[in-house]
Structures are given as C-alpha cells and as structure tokens.
Amino acid sequence: MTLTELRYIVTAAQERHFGRAAEKCFVSQPTLSVAIKKLESELGITIFERSKSSVTVTPLGEKIVTQAQRVLEESRGIKDIASAGKDQLSTPLKLGAIFTIGPYLFPHLVPHIHKAAPEMPLYLEENYTGVLRKQLREGDLDAIIIALPFNEPDVLTRPLYDEEFIIVMPKGHPWEKKKSIPAEQLMDEDLLMLGEGHCFRDQVFEHCPALHRKQHSHLGSVLEGSSLETLKYMVATGLGITVLPKSAIGNLDNNLLVTRPFKSPAPFRTVALAWRASFPRGKAIDLVLDNTTTCRKEG
Secondary structure (H helix, E strand, C coil): CCHHHHHHHHHHHHHCCHHHHHHHHCCCHHHHHHHHHHHHHHHCCCCEEECCCCEEECHHHHHHHHHHHHHHHHHHHHHHHHHHHHCCCCCCEEEEEECCCHHHHHHHHHHHHHHHCCCCCEEEEEECHHHHHHHHHCCCCCEEEEECCCCCCCEEEEEEEEEEEEEEEECCCHHHHCCCECHHHHHHCCEEEECCCCHHHHHHHHHCHHHHHHCCCCCCCEEEECCHHHHHHHHHCCCCEEEEEHHHHCCCCCCCEEEEEECCCCCEEEEEEEEECCCCCHHHHHHHHHHHHHHHHHC
C-alpha cells in the first residue's frame, strides 16, 4: 500500500470516473486502474463497482476512502511541518475566498502580503462555501475567507470585519429621494439576487425576513444573476433593484446607478478567516489576518 495508491482511490471516488481521475493524477487510465486493482487485491475487498459508464464506491469502499483521505492529510502535514521548520513565509500559501469576497478583497490584500512576504507565492481560489470547506478539509487549501457562521471540526476561525449590505437601484428610481430604506419596502420591488448556492443570497434573506417571505408571495419578483457584477449591469438596465455587500459598490457607474443604505439596524455579514487547527504555518496565517485588517483600515 502506497500513498500514490491512496491518492488514486480518493480521486477516483471524487470523480466517479477512472478516466477523469487519471487526468487529475497525471497518469494514464491503465496505470490508475492497475494500481487500484492491486490495492483491492492486497486488502481483499472491492472498493469500486465498475460499469462501462460509471464507477460506484462500495459501502466498505467509502470507509476505506475516508481513511485514505485522513492518511493523505497527515502526510501533507509532514511536508508542512518540514517547511515550517525552515521558513514559514517562503513556500506557497493556498488561500481561498467565496465569490462575493475574493474579487473585492484580493486586489487590496495580495499587494500587502507580497510586500510583507515576497518569497511566499499565493495560490488563490474563488468558489462556493461548500466547495472551499471541502478543499480546506482535504488540504487543497491552507486557509479560506468566508462569511460566518462557519462550523467545521478541527478548523479555527477568526472574524476579520463586519460588512453592511447596501441597496442598489437604477438612476432616477423614486427611492433616490430617500436617505435610507426600510427592509420591508423591498417586498414591493422587482429584486435581483444571486442564484442558489451563493451564501450571500442566504445571508440577505436571513437578515431581511421580508425578502424571505417575498419568495413565496405575489409582490414583485425575484430574478437571479450569476455574479454581483452581473447584478449591477442588470439593475442599470432598469430590470429591478439589488442588495450588495458594501465592498462591491466601489466601482459603480454613478450615471446609471444609485445606492442607499438600509434603515437602521442595517443588515450585515461577518467575514472571517478559517484554517485547519493542525496547519503548522502560524506566521502565514497571522500575516493574512494582519494585512486584511490593514486593508480594511485603508479602505
């Protein structure tokens, strides 16, 4: 049994396809298939049920794959410990962020980190919270920037900052005459929101119960966009209004769009950094924490 064989079965279980798993492992499909068959023979069990069109993990195979993931995580930990013993700021840091944070934070954060640790390259990933959670757990990412609440065993979190939600409307909208908008009034408007899977959508509905009820009422409509930037363009054409985190309104076209705050108490989200408790490069984590705070103060 080798770490390579364990990596093959974990990847095959994730992909549910030997061909795609082989591509991700940078080997030929026969090489991967033979290695997995060899491991199954050594263990005396069937890990995968095979057919011409798919690969299915057996119930016992699921347990083997789960344990293999743990072993691979621990093996990566050995490399991390070795790196930490040298220079914690001289090897790449793999940092992820959710879609509604990364595009607005990374342009400010990356220059600060690079200036403070020029020998530490950054691998950056933007994705949904669920995907980032899995990548963090499996060691594909070292730390992730998400919105609270975020609960995961053996993972530490540290709040970074609170961010208010802002209403964005087309130029000339009647609300332009108001100083602030009660959340309940959004019930009567055509609302543009991110699609299912985006945690920011859930946070807006959670903080604004009137919007949550709106999904099930006949008042106005709820349309979906694929990104915050796309929502801005849709609003600019007069399709409706939207709600954005404050960091996303810095580059608005003032000839087309107008913003207004919510009436107090304004809804907000708490942005946080999460990392595995076993991650040995504490200096790299501290660097991200400190420079995120610096970015927010400068902003």
